[in-house]
Amino acid sequence: MKKIYLNHTTLTFFPSLAIIPVFIAFLRESHSGGFEIVSDFFIAIIYPSFNHVVIESAWRGLQVTLCTALLSWIFSTSIGIMLAVISSNVFWKAFDIDESVGVFIRRCLAIPRAIHELVWGLLLQAFLGLSPLIAILAISIPYTAIVSRVLSDQFDSISQDNLIAIKQTGSRPLSTFITASINKMIPIIINYGGYRLECSLRSATLLGVFGLGGIGTELQLSFQSLEFREMWTSFWMLGLLMLGLENIIALFRNKFLSKATLSWKSLRNLIITLFVIFIFSLTWLRVLDINLFTDISWHHITIPSVIDFWQASLELEWIRLITGTLLLTFLSAGIAIGIPPITMMLVPTRLGIKLQSCLWTFLRLIPAPISAMILLLCSSPSIAVAALALGIHNLGVMGRLLKEGIDQQNNNLFNAIQASGANSNSTWLYAKLTVQSRSYLAYAAYRMDVLLRETAVVGLVGGVGLGWQLQESLSSFYWAQVILVIITFISMTIIGETISDRFSRYLLNSKSPIGIALKP
Amino acid sequence: MSKELNIPVRYIPVTSYPATVNAFRTKSLDLVWFGGLTGVQARLQTKGSKVIAQRDIDERFHSVFIANTSSNLTRIKSIEGLRVLKGKRFTFGSESSTSGRLMPQYYLQKAGVKTTDFKGRVPGFSGSHDATIALVQSGSYQAGVLNEKVWESNLRRGRINPSKVIVIWKTPKYHDYHWLAQGNLDKRFGKGFTEKLKNTLLGFNKKVPNQRKILNLFQANRFIPSNSSNYNNIERIGRQLKKIR
Numbered sequence: 227m228k229k230i231y232l233n234h235t236t237l238t239f240f241p242s243l244a245i246i247p248v249f250i251a252f253l254r255e256s257h258s259g260g261f262e263i264v265s266d267f268f269i270a271i272i273y274p275s276f277n278h279v280v281i282e283s284a285w286r287g288l289q290v291t292l293c294t295a296l297l298s299w300i301f302s303t304s305i306g307i308m309l310a311v312i313s314s315n316v317f318w319k320a321f322d323i324d325e326s327v328g329v330f331i332r333r334c335l336a337i338p339r340a341i342h343e344l345v346w347g348l349l350l351q352a353f354l355g356l357s358p359l360i361a362i363l364a365i366s367i368p369y370t371a372i373v374s375r376v377l378s379d380q381f382d383s384i385s386q387d388n389l390i391a392i393k394q395t396g397s398r399p400l401s402t403f404i405t406a407s408i409n410k411m412i413p414i415i416i417n418y419g420g421y422r423l424e425c426s427l428r429s430a431t432l433l434g435v436f437g438l439g440g441i442g443t444e445l446q447l448s449f450q451s452l453e454f455r456e457m458w459t460s461f462w463m464l465g466l467l468m469l470g471l472e473n474i475i476a477l478f479r480n481k482f483l484s485k486a487t488l489s490w491k492s493l494r495n496l497i498i499t500l501f502v503i504f505i506f507s508l509t510w511l512r513v514l515d516i517n518l519f520t521d522i523s524w525h526h527i528t529i530p531s532v533i534d535f536w537q538a539s540l541e542l543e544w545i546r547l548i549t550g551t552l553l554l555t556f557l558s559a560g561i562a563i564g565i566p567p568i569t570m571m572l573v574p575t576r577l578g579i580k581l582q583s584c585l586w587t588f589l590r591l592i593p594a595p596i597s598a599m600i601l602l603l604c605s606s607p608s609i610a611v612a613a614l615a616l617g618i619h620n621l622g623v624m625g626r627l628l629k630e631g632i633d634q635q636n637n638n639l640f641n642a643i644q645a646s647g648a649n650s651n652s653t654w655l656y657a658k659l660t661v662q663s664r665s666y667l668a669y670a671a672y673r674m675d676v677l678l679r680e681t682a683v684v685g686l687v688g689g690v691g692l693g694w695q696l697q698e699s700l701s702s703f704y705w706a707q708v709i710l711v712i713i714t715f716i717s718m719t720i721i722g723e724t725i726s727d728r729f730s731r732y733l734l735n736s737k738s739p740i741g742i743a744l745k746p
Numbered sequence: 747m748s749k750e751l752n753i754p755v756r757y758i759p760v761t762s763y764p765a766t767v768n769a770f771r772t773k774s775l776d777l778v779w780f781g782g783l784t785g786v787q788a789r790l791q792t793k794g795s796k797v798i799a800q801r802d803i804d805e806r807f808h809s810v811f812i813a814n815t816s817s818n819l820t821r822i823k824s825i826e827g828l829r830v831l832k833g834k835r836f837t838f839g840s841e842s843s844t845s846g847r848l849m850p851q852y853y854l855q856k857a858g859v860k861t862t863d864f865k866g867r868v869p870g871f872s873g874s875h876d877a878t879i880a881l882v883q884s885g886s887y888q889a890g891v892l893n894e895k896v897w898e899s900n901l902r903r904g905r906i907n908p909s910k911v912i913v914i915w916k917t918p919k920y921h922d923y924h925w926l927a928q929g930n931l932d933k934r935f936g937k938g939f940t941e942k943l944k945n946t947l948l949g950f951n952k953k954v955p956n957q958r959k960i961l962n963l964f965q966a967n968r969f970i971p972s973n974s975s976n977y978n979n980i981e982r983i984g985r986q987l988k989k990i991r
Contacts, residue, residue: 259814259910260884348764356760356774439759446761450874525772541988599877603884606835607870690868701764701842702989703787 234663235655238567241670244560248617251610252601260603263452267600270454274462284460287434287441288467289514293507294358294440295430298365299423300504305366306373307415309335311403313374314381320389320403332378333720339371340719341712342679342693343429348700349708353525358511359518361433361440365426368679373422375723376672380414381407412493413483417630420475424468424590425623431464432593439516449596465591530706538706542695548714551691554613555678561617562677563670566625567659570632574654583629590622598684612684620673620680627669631662671726675719750946753935763842767791773928777943782807782844782922782980787990789974790981794929797974798944800921801966805976807922808894809845811915812879817888822915828857837870837890839878842989844922844980845893846875852983853917876900883911895965921976925969944971 275281311317313332315325341349347364354360389406397405434442441460448456482492511518530538569582589597598615605611640657648656659666682693692711699707748755758775760766763784769775770788780788789795811828813819819830831854839846851861861869870887872878875896882890883906894916900906925947931940947969952958961967984990 257885260880260886263880263884348762348768351765351772352768353772355772356758356765356769434761443759443761447759450761450876452876452880523772595873599873599881602881602886604886606886607837607866694871698841702991703764703767703791704988704991 234667235660238659238663238666238670239564241560242564242568244557244613245564248557248561248610248613251608252605252614255606255608255610256604257606258604264600264603266452267454270458273455274458275453275455276459277456280456280459284441284444284463286514287439287444287460288463289510290516291427291430291434291440291442291464292467293511293514294361294365294433295423295427296503296507298362298369298430299426300500300507301362301366302369302426303373303419303422304500306370307377309370309374310377310381314378316381316384316386316389316407317403319386320393320406321399328378332375333723335371335374336719336723337371337716338367339375339675340679340716341368342682343368344432345682345696345700345712347433352527354522355525357518357520357522358516359522361430362518364433365429369422369426369429372672372675373418376418376668377411377415379668380411380418384410416479416482417634420479421627421630423471423475427464427468427471428590428593445593449599461591465587468587468591527705530709534706535710538704538710542707542710547692547695548718550609551678551681551693551718554609554616554681554684554691555674557609557613558616558620558677558680559670559674561614562620562624562673565617565621566628567666570625570628571651571655571659574650574658579629582625586622586625586629588622589618590626592619593683594619594680595683609690612681612690615684616677616680620677624666624669624673628662628666631665632658635661674722674726678718678722679715747946750949751939751943763840770795770926770928773930775928776931777925777927780924780926781842782920782924782977783848783984783989784842784844785924785926786977786981786984787842788926789977790990792928796927796929796940797972797977798925798927798940799947799969800924800972800976801964802968802970803895803966804922804924804972805970806919807845808919809850809891809917810894810897810913811850811889811891811917812882812897812911813889813914814882814885814887815910815912816885819889819914821912825853825857828854828859828915831859831889832863833865834888835866835870835886836864837872837878837881837887839872839875839890839892841871843875843893844920846878846891847871848980848983848987848989849917849920850891851987855987879906879911883907885910889914899965920979921972924972924977 309331313328313335315328318325318328338346343364346367347360350360350363384407389402392402392405393399430440431442431445434440434444434446441464444460445457445464448454448460482496508518566582566586570579573579573582594615597619598612601611601615635658639661640653643653643657644650680693681691682696684690684693692714696708696711696715699711758769760769760775763781766775766778766780767784767788770778770780771791773792778785778788785797789797811822811831817834819834822828822830838850841847854861865888870881870890872881872887872890875892878887878890878892879897879900881887897906897913927940927943931943932938948971950957950961950969952961952967981990
């Protein structure tokens with residue numbers, strides 16, 4: 227009897243199984259009818275509009291989007307770090323308090339996380355009116371919860387032995403916690419925090435629809451009228467900004483982390499820098515004639531009655547909606563998580579990785595509704611088109627995370643395996659991916675959350691799942707139904723999180739690899 | 747407008763349908779150019795708000811059903827003919843669009859076609875009228891429906907290939923877009939302000955260069971008076987199709 231062992235590395239490849247059915251379904255329905263428009267889209271990449279009105283308005287939009295992104299980034303990472311501390315088990319352990327407090331806080335934070343920032347925007351706007359502050363809040367609320375989940379998991383991966391050892395020296399709980407975690411956590415916070423800025427930029431772009439303006443509004447208007455050349459003017463600007471920020475952050479990160487030990491002085495400098503960016507963004511928005519603090523007042527909606535809820539629940543086709551959402555989430559997650567390790571293993575050369583990295587930046591840059599449109603011009607509507615659109619956008623994100631992890635790894639193992647004469651593909655697999663697989667899988671679990679929420683943005687392919695239903699209920703102002711669908715999203719997120727927590731604990735605790743017995 | 751009304755006027759682009767309705771309900775916007783359905787949704791949610799004007803073309807608005815020529819769909823003579831769309835891949839425009847969704851869905855329902863009758867049991871929502879044309883022209887969707895004006899302007903600009911996509915049916919006329927103003931403008935800006943605002947809009951004419959530019963962007967010759975009763979039908983249909991609760 228042979229055994230296939232499931233360890234972290236094999237699990238990394240497991241999701242790629244989704245690629246097969248998606249590609250078969252996509253290719254079977256593909257056609258050449260959209261060739262002209264799709265080629266217009268690609269030609270426009272090298273031939274964007276240089277009309278001065280287009281450039282001027284994209285430039286203004288870019289500044290608004292950047293300030294929105296910077297402010298939401300600072301809010302969400304700083305509050306997220308604090309919440310990460312109090313939702314980690316290790317924090318409560320340091321105080322000798324039952325760790326279920328941490329678990330409880332973590333589950334509560336699934337609520338803001340389960341709702342897409344676009345939906346947060348609409349909900350906040352329904353209560354608070356149209357204000358530029360809405361966009362910042364709409365990004366900050368779910369992002370705070372995401373940051374806190376990711377970092378609390380990292381806090382919990384701190385060795386318990388260390389904690390106990392420090393505690394036995396008689397130190398106070400809070401200092402025990404800080405001493406045990408600070409050296410491990412600062413590099414993680416710096417790395418992850420840097421990455422969140424790009425996420426904020428992408429969301430700020432998407433939220434251009436709330437009267438704040440921004441490059442998202444420009445993109446949406448030119449996309450709606452299929453003015454691809456104008457659209458690419460905005461995309462180029464946004465892409466260059468993304469690359470610029472990525473490089474500045476990498477530079478800063480390397481400088482900050484190159485010191486052998488972290489001093490309080492460098493931490494203080496970091497906080498001062500963030501504060502300066504905060505004030506600078508606020509002032510810059512004022513210069514652009516955008517005042518964040520105007521026109522905010524509370525507006526009620528009629529609270530639905532029990533009968534309304536009952537009626538609303540009867541109108542929904544629950545089974546179809548939930549299965550559609552799950553299928554779309556799993557298929558797109560398979561593509562997003564499974565492809566980067568495979569392509570990087572197949573072409574692990576320096577040039578190969580560089581090219582892949584460029585492609586991933588391109589895929590991240592194009593929002594899912596736009597890739598859905600382009601794919602839909604090549605193939606008839608099916609869940610495969612929706613899954614592919616969501617999958618390739620998020621593939622760009624997963625690819626970046628994997629590459630960043632690998633870049634920061636030291637090369638000792640790699641050199642050792644290479645010296646043994648192994649070929650470049652297996653060297654990459656054993657020396658690079660194996661080391662990264664655990665954290666990559668953790669990021670994959672968070673990405674599933676994101677994908678579950680993002681199913682909301684591909685309605686174009688034919689209303690699939692709960693995400694589309696939420697848009698439909700919101701645009702009908704059917705609050706009872708909106709609340710029911712949101713509760714379902716929250717429940718699915720909590721269930722998903724509980725399963726992934728249990729699974730990772732199971733993997734951590736299993737001394738031997740999990741074996742699946744197969745008959746020869 | 748700022749010059750005519752003697753007050754500062756600020757243009758705020760809001761590109762999401764429900765966000766615009768919310769912005770009007772929460773009194774963040776004073777005057778909005780609404781589609782038929784969203785205008786009714788906003789007015790019902792905002793006490794005192796008034797329909798003040800529409801374009802000359804809005805009292806006789808139409809949607810056109812279009813089809814890819816390879817789908818073998820041909821011109822339909824009466825509303826019952828829409829039944830041929832059963833089992834086809836079909837796309838609307840935006841969820842809240844009057845000409846790209848609400849009125850077409852109403853006529854489909856009248857012909858006995860439910861949205862679950864399309865191939866895949868759900869229609870698509872292309873997101874915009876231009877996207878509907880592109881998707882039907884490509885063949886990904888066999889048929890779709892959109893605002894007649896957008897169809898005409900795409901025809902004029904040569905963006906439609908008549909060998910690939912044709913009009914199969916034009917809906918009867920209905921009232922669509924309109925200007926909706928808050929009910930408290932007189933109180934805030936002085937007695938008779940709403941009337942002055944209305945007259946300013948109605949006074950736009952193509953002889954004045956700036957106003958011609960605006961009217962051309964609106965694809966209109968002029969604005970004409972309108973009132974809420976013009977939209978009773980949209981309200982009834984909106985309720986029937988559950989887009990108004």
